[in-house]
Amino acid sequence: QIRQEVRSGTLLPPSPGRTTRALLLAIIIGTTRWQAVIRILSSDELFSDAVADRWHALLKRCPPHDLGQTYAWNQCWWKHFARQGASAKQLLLLADETNGQIEALWPLFVRQRRGVQVIHWIGQTEGMITDYMLPLVPAANREVAARTLLEFLTEHPELWDVLDLTIPMWSGFFPVLIKTTVVHGSQMGLKWRTAIIDHSSAVSLPGSFEEFL
Numbered sequence: 001q002i003r004q005e006v007r008s009g010t011l012l013p014p015s016p017g018r019t020t021r022a023l024l025l026a027i028i029i030g031t032t033r034w035q036a037v038i039r040i041l042s043s044d045e046l047f048s049d050a051v052a053d054r055w056h057a058l059l060k061r062c063p064p065h066d067l068g069q070t071y072a073w074n075q076c077w078w079k080h081f082a083r084q085g086a087s088a089k090q091l092l093l094l095a096d097e098t099n100g101q102i103e104a105l106w107p108l109f110v111r112q113r114r115g116v117q118v119i120h121w122i123g124q125t126e127g128m129i130t131d132y133m134l135p136l137v138p139a140a141n142r143e144v145a146a147r148t149l150l151e152f153l154t155e156h157p158e159l160w161d162v163l164d165l166t167i168p169m170w171s172g173f174f175p176v177l178i179k180t181t182v183v184h185g186s187q188m189g190l191k192w193r194t195a196i197i198d199h200s201s202a203v204s205l206p207g208s209f210e211e212f213l
Contacts, residue, residue, distance in 0.1 A: 104137035104145035146180040
């Protein structure tokens, strides 16, 4: 299931077929020569200096970014809330590695809910919600990263039943993900839907507080 903020959607895995248990998946993207490998990072790796350094380096390549995309926020949220709430949670931190370098990070986890495995952003479930969660991926690599994620999910149906994500429209990532889902997800046998789930009012402010008064 995919779910968006101002838009929301649902992504379901294809019908049961081949089940792959491996945690590494090599994919050739389009006609490029890049070899993208999505790797599932463990909880120990999330709390390691090595991942923190690589996270910070990738964040610098993704301006502008929000607090919810930072290493400190995700690490802190998982440390304090992973065992909170009624549902069991399993970390699903995905690193998209291309040519030995992390090109995208998907800070996700799987929530067990009445026998259904639902993927959420770290920081968005059961009232312990971070407003703006997004993947870490440079703008130029968004389409490749989104397609790689769908490929990974298609190859690992045992890991999930529903992908449920909230994406703010201002980020520009929503249309990229939807385009990728429509073009490639349908060919992979994935089912999806979108809907508006939230409206936020905005006020244009003048250049100074005096003018505002």
